[in-house]
Amino acid sequence: MTQTTMVDDYDPRWPQLFEEAAAELAEIQSSWVVEHIGSTAIPGMAAKPTIDIAVRVGTLDEVAERLDDLATIGWQRIARGPRTHLVLVKQQVSRRTHIAHFFTGEQWDRCNQRIFRDWLLTHPQDAAHYLEVKRAAAEHAAGGRDYTARKTVVVQEIVDRARAARGLPMVDVWDK
Secondary structure: OOOOOOOEOOOOOHHHHHHHHHHHHHHHOOOOEEEEEOHHHOOOOOEOOOEEEEEEEOOHHHHHOOHHHHHHOOOEEOOOOOOOOEEEEEEEOOEEEEEEEEEEHHHHOOOHHHHHHHHHHHOHHHHHHHHHHHHHHHHHOOOHHHHHHHHHHHHHHHHHHHHHHOOOOOOOOOOO
């Protein structure tokens, strides 16, 4: 199945779509901390219309124990994904509508997705530059992975600055 690389203008419904997904996840496990990440979490940012979510869990095993419950509300594991954490997706027909990244408590404060979101929310010049790169990537990409790869250099630069500002070491953002 092919993932679209089209970037849509900001949709004011994205926060509500996140809230609905967060409520569903809380019904599965109330102790999970759920946050909106990705471009749909940045007011005014154009994005692929996929709601990205970070979920802090005690252990990844507790997610594995709830995979059947998660499947009943539409969440499925992906075949290929990051090496550092667990990812589940929701789909409508052949388009991903939501991506949930599950991190342990030890990973949470060093999670690049959260660090990147926080930086873009407070650094409008970097957010504007990232938007330019996203639009160019979407225009020229052959598919979802190519779209992501085309953005990676800029994402790495921004994450490096954000991690340095927090006193964290640099890490490779491409963990696929």
